[in-house]
Amino acid sequence: MYDALLLVSFGGPEHPDDVLPFLANVTRGRNVPPERLAAVAEHYQHFGGVSPINQQCRELIAAIDRDFDLPVYWGNRNWHPLLADTVSQMRDDGVRHALAFVTSAYGGYSACRQYLEDIAAARAAIGPSAPMIDKLRHFHDHPGFVEPHADAVRAAAAKLPAGGNLRLVFTAHSIPTSMAASAGPEGGLYEAQLLQTAALVSEASGLDLPWDLVWQSRSGPPHVPWLEPDVNDHLEALRDKGVTGVVVSPIGFVSDHLEVIWDLDNEAAGTAKRLGLDYARAGTPGTDPRFVQMVRDLVAERVSGVARPDPCSAGCCSLGKGTRS
Known part of the structure; x- marks a missing residue:
């Protein structure tokens, strides 16, 4: 059924000049106070304007991709590689039906539903030729x-x-x-x-x-x-x-x-x-071999048709959309 895996993450700046445009993407429509935005920008500049998250995604993809049956793509919500660009590349590569692993273990609007909306928006931007993309389940208890x-x-x-x-x-x-x-x-x-x-x-x-x-x-x-x-x-x-x-x-x-x-x-x-x-x-999973294997296990669950469903329904968490500010 599936011919690719798409890793979807939050994204982060990789150059000082990226910081403010990145934060503008993150906070668009959220009514974040200007002083908070300036403080967060300073946090990034403290580290040279570079967020570790993109490199961490690259390392996770490299670990998943070893001896893996599906090609692995990567698209971000808020910074390059942007999700719509990645979905376009997947379409050009002939991908028809992909699975998506989102770097958030939990349910909720910003932790789950917003990623589903991002995927839907990226597919809509490509049009009818965009690949189908199914999100893998929550993994908070894996x-x-x-x-x-x-x-x-x-x-x-x-x-x-x-x-x-x-x-x-x-x-x-x-x-x-x-x-x-x-x-x-x-x-x-x-x-x-x-x-x-x-x-x-x-x-x-x-x-x-x-x-x-x-x-x-x-x-x-x-x-x-x-x-x-x-x-x-x-x-x-x-x-x-x-x-x-x-x-x-x-x-x-x-x-x-x-x-x-x-x-x-x-x-x-x-x-x-x-x-x-x-x-x-304490540290986080990162590229721990057990976490990498978990991603492969979630794919295998879905491919085999025995995946545990998320406790979600159509429109689930959508009431949270208007409460982000």
Whole structure:
């Protein structure tokens, strides 16, 4: 049935001159405050105007492509290679029916439905000759996603002094509360899946630490409610409760891109230092062989016709579309 695999990701700038055009693509129609946009632009410039995410996609594709039966393409939502250009290339190469792996494990508007809309828009731009593209299922509970996170948690915990009062803190990208409420066919899917992942990672780590799920990377105006608490506020609350050290695990992400290395390695780490907390940030799956095999497993599931369906329906999460600002 399928003759190609398409990796779909968020995209990121690869030159200082790319930063503002990239952010304009990301925030179009979202009413992001200018001061927040300027702050995020400075985050990118701190790293030479280059986001790690594109290179991470290249490395993941190279790992998937080894001894893989299907050609692998790559298209981004917000920066080159843009999805519509990639779908055009697929059409020219004779691809008729492709599978899409999206670098987001969860359900919800920005985590899932928006990618479906992006794929549909790219196909519409090509016209009737565009290949059919089917998105692979959510993978928040797949062992190939959970186990690398669990190993990273153990490795991070080993860096902290023994005998302290430790806490495991899971993070994911915050979204507006109205978007969270409309996620999935019955609402609340984004938070529910993240809580499930957190429980699975905690159990697989074998550390038996108390844990919390908190949020990072808020970008909307102050008057719009977003999921809370923010990780920095949560660190202060933990210090006040007598916690002496934290392991922070970004289970909302598949690779160490800029939101991870800035928001956690810079801002949250700085907060922990100011508070006197021992701090270690766990890594993400990246190109861990188990994560790479997971992508192949998801393809094999769909090809064999036994894939577990996503808990989605037509128009699922669409109510969140108007709540992004």
